[in-house]
Amino acid sequence: MEKVTIKDVAKHAGVSVATVSRVVNNNYYVSPEVARTVVQAISELKYVPNLVARSLKKDATFSLGVLVSDITNNYFIEMAKAVEDIVSKQGYSLIVCSTENSRKRELAYLELLISRKIDGLILNTTGENDEYVVGLSRKIPVVAINRKIKDTGFRGDLVDSNSIQGAYELTTHLLDLGHRKIFVLNGSLSVSTGRERFAGFQKAMREVGIKVTDNYPYRYDGNFTLEAGYQGAAAWARLADRPTAMIVMNNMMTVGALKYIQTHGIRVPEEMSIVSYERIENIELFSVQPTIAASDPSLMGGKVAELMLERIQSSGLNNREIVFQPKLLIGNGEGRI
Amino acid sequence: MEKVTIKDVAKHAGVSVATVSRVVNNNYYVSPEVARTVVQAISELKYVPNLVARSLKKDATFSLGVLVSDITNNYFIEMAKAVEDIVSKQGYSLIVCSTENSRKRELAYLELLISRKIDGLILNTTGENDEYVVGLSRKIPVVAINRKIKDTGFRGDLVDSNSIQGAYELTTHLLDLGHRKIFVLNGSLSVSTGRERFAGFQKAMREVGIKVTDNYPYRYDGNFTLEAGYQGAAAWARLADRPTAMIVMNNMMTVGALKYIQTHGIRVPEEMSIVSYERIENIELFSVQPTIAASDPSLMGGKVAELMLERIQSSGLNNREIVFQPKLLIGNGEGRI
DNA sequence: AATGTAAAAGAAAACGATTACATAAGGGGT
DNA sequence: ACCCCTTATGTAATCGTTTTCTTTTACATT
Numbered sequence: 001m002e003k004v005t006i007k008d009v010a011k012h013a014g015v016s017v018a019t020v021s022r023v024v025n026n027n028y029y030v031s032p033e034v035a036r037t038v039v040q041a042i043s044e045l046k047y048v049p050n051l052v053a054r055s056l057k058k059d060a061t062f063s064l065g066v067l068v069s070d071i072t073n074n075y076f077i078e079m080a081k082a083v084e085d086i087v088s089k090q091g092y093s094l095i096v097c098s099t100e101n102s103r104k105r106e107l108a109y110l111e112l113l114i115s116r117k118i119d120g121l122i123l124n125t126t127g128e129n130d131e132y133v134v135g136l137s138r139k140i141p142v143v144a145i146n147r148k149i150k151d152t153g154f155r156g157d158l159v160d161s162n163s164i165q166g167a168y169e170l171t172t173h174l175l176d177l178g179h180r181k182i183f184v185l186n187g188s189l190s191v192s193t194g195r196e197r198f199a200g201f202q203k204a205m206r207e208v209g210i211k212v213t214d215n216y217p218y219r220y221d222g223n224f225t226l227e228a229g230y231q232g233a234a235a236w237a238r239l240a241d242r243p244t245a246m247i248v249m250n251n252m253m254t255v256g257a258l259k260y261i262q263t264h265g266i267r268v269p270e271e272m273s274i275v276s277y278e279r280i281e282n283i284e285l286f287s288v289q290p291t292i293a294a295s296d297p298s299l300m301g302g303k304v305a306e307l308m309l310e311r312i313q314s315s316g317l318n319n320r321e322i323v324f325q326p327k328l329l330i331g332n333g334e335g336r337i
Numbered sequence: 338m339e340k341v342t343i344k345d346v347a348k349h350a351g352v353s354v355a356t357v358s359r360v361v362n363n364n365y366y367v368s369p370e371v372a373r374t375v376v377q378a379i380s381e382l383k384y385v386p387n388l389v390a391r392s393l394k395k396d397a398t399f400s401l402g403v404l405v406s407d408i409t410n411n412y413f414i415e416m417a418k419a420v421e422d423i424v425s426k427q428g429y430s431l432i433v434c435s436t437e438n439s440r441k442r443e444l445a446y447l448e449l450l451i452s453r454k455i456d457g458l459i460l461n462t463t464g465e466n467d468e469y470v471v472g473l474s475r476k477i478p479v480v481a482i483n484r485k486i487k488d489t490g491f492r493g494d495l496v497d498s499n500s501i502q503g504a505y506e507l508t509t510h511l512l513d514l515g516h517r518k519i520f521v522l523n524g525s526l527s528v529s530t531g532r533e534r535f536a537g538f539q540k541a542m543r544e545v546g547i548k549v550t551d552n553y554p555y556r557y558d559g560n561f562t563l564e565a566g567y568q569g570a571a572a573w574a575r576l577a578d579r580p581t582a583m584i585v586m587n588n589m590m591t592v593g594a595l596k597y598i599q600t601h602g603i604r605v606p607e608e609m610s611i612v613s614y615e616r617i618e619n620i621e622l623f624s625v626q627p628t629i630a631a632s633d634p635s636l637m638g639g640k641v642a643e644l645m646l647e648r649i650q651s652s653g654l655n656n657r658e659i660v661f662q663p664k665l666l667i668g669n670g671e672g673r674i
Numbered sequence: 675a676a677t678g679t680a681a682a683a684g685a686a687a688a689c690g691a692t693t694a695c696a697t698a699a700g701g702g703g704t
Numbered sequence: 705a706c707c708c709c710t711t712a713t714g715t716a717a718t719c720g721t722t723t724t725c726t727t728t729t730a731c732a733t734t
Contacts, residue, residue, distance in 0.1 A: 017721080018685080281411075287622065365712090368712060697713085
């Protein structure tokens with residue numbers, strides 16, 4: 001009753017452990033009769049193979065590490081779910097961890113996952129341990145999501161949303177509505193996503209003749225968190241000449257900004273228009289529904305899974321980059337000037 | 338460079354593997370000088386212990402299975418996060434899986450987790466494999482969340498929200514506002530949560546002299562999903578004599594119902610008042626903000642972690658039940674009749 | 675009849691740790 | 705001088721699998 005191993009099955013079936021193993025993995029000559037006996041014994045004893053032992057021997061754990069910046073962000077959950085849906089069919093499990101954008105946490109989790117011998121890593125990098133990640137990337141398959149691995153020498157894939165394009169389109173949308181004084185609520189400029197979204201904003205502004213330099217006055221550099229969004233909106237509110245519009249570079253910050261807006265009774269879009277990058281869960285039910293630029297996290301997750309499985313199967317693949325084009329979903333958070 | 342094991346470290350440091358192991362686990366006599374050499378060797382070779390091998394030997398994987406009905410439900414994410422925060426300090430990792438309330442999926446995950454040799458199971462049961470779970474519960478520590486394990490013989494803990502009380506208070510709240518025709522949007526009656534919330538509703542109704550029998554006309558039995566919520570609201574809408582209020586038994590269904598309400602232009606609370614069980618993420622930003630009864634998932638998760646760690650450490654504990662009292666958070670989704 | 679090959683099964687060596695057991699040196703107590 | 709205990713280290717067994725060797729048998733080919 002307690003702890004039945006392959007040995008017990010072998011004894012019970014009157015065969016060697018090798019034979020039992022062969023039946024379990026059915027990948028070698030075993031006569032039908034013996035196989036039947038073994039199957040019988042397995043079900044009688046309720047034997048279930050010890051995956052830990054198997055992992056040790058096979059040097060493969062059939063588990064994948066997923067390291068995202070914020071597990072509270074529904075966007076990542078959707079993505080992880082899509083990944084799981086696919087890889088679980090091949091027997092893989094996910095260990096999902098949240099770095100909270102902390103260098104230390106990320107490193108600690110990376111080390112933990114490595115010692116747990118994960119077969120592959122799916123990483124939304126903080127950008128602060130990228131040298132380490134580069135090292136990893138030549139030991140195990142790595143697929144980066146949304147944020148590029150900074151260091152050269154990285155060996156792996158990237159599944160990204162076209163941040164420049166998305167931010168460009170959001171900005172253009174505001175410009176088309178007549179806005180010229182636009183507040184930009186940036187994400188972390190230390191990660192590619194943050195920089196590129198800002199670049200997309202700059203590009204659109206430049207096209208209407210507005211130079212957005214480093215000391216652009218209508219700007220708040222946040223770190224993609226709810227709190228940063230709240231603070232960013234507060235920074236907007238403190239300005240003497242409040243911009244008529246605001247572009248927020250991710251969903252969490254947008255929620256934070258909306259909370260500020262809500263609690264301070266700011267009328268949208270009369271006093272301020274707001275647009276945002278990335279999907280927000282249940283936005284259809286919000287009283288203020290910002291227009292958003294977004295790529296489908298399920299689709300992205302599907303691609304991540306696909307690349308990962310390929311990379312696990314065949315080594316020596318070149319780096320690949322899959323870039324999704326964000327779509328604009330028009331809301332009610334912006335008005336014509 | 339590739340794959341450095343304890344043997345390599347031993348050789349490099351000129352000691353036996355046993356000594357290296359002792360240094361790594363520092364739980365046995367090792368002279369300071371030798372220890373220093375070993376530490377040196379470890380860092381030079383960048384040795385990291387293989388947790389798979391350790392698990393096999395120690396018969397402990399330091400990983401916990403978390404099986405919830407719906408990983409898309411922020412409520413469970415918050416809870417899982419709280420659990421992780423605590424158990425990770427003791428070196429435990431979480432494998433989180435989503436059953437989608439499917440018997441088959443739950444069973445498959447249970448078997449997978451067992452063969453992965455998890456040290457403990459945290460389970461939001463579907464109620465359909467409870468005999469199996471009872472069996473498990475006498476092999477590894479099990480902590481149930483929100484839903485009771487049906488079968489007798491279960492050996493483990495339960496962390497729950499007082500469903501009867503929560504539903505009772507929500508109903509009473511509506512009754513106090515003058516409502517008498519109240520539509521009830523039930524969750525799965527096959528799980529304790531669903532049954533108890535319904536019972537709480539019945540109790541409150543009985544107190545004002547209304548018998549809610551099995552063929553109560555204002556009722557829809559859903560299964561805690563978004564889709565069920567949508568359908569439930571549709572069922573309400575189809576009634577000739579629409580009840581003036583609706584009580585929805587979990588957050589996902591409430592979101593579904595709100596979506597129906599939104600897309601069909603039903604005015605809240607003029608045409609219908611709505612109250613709900615469990616927190617909804619970002620409800621502050623909704624245009625309709627139902628009053629909710631909820632227990633704090635972080636607090637509950639903290640308790641779950643605590644019970645689990647205790648159960649891992651000492652065997653032979655009695656079953657424990659921790660019941661959180663839900664609090665009413667008043668919104669704007671209901672009106673006086 | 676001799677030989678080659680495929681099918682079937684077992685014995686035993688891994689995988690990378692932990693740990694029970696054995697051994698030895700150094701001191702303190704008598 | 706003897707014994708015993710503590711400290712320090714090594715040897716080897718073990719955890720539960722998979723898999724490489726073997727060996728044996730049976731059958732087809734010549």
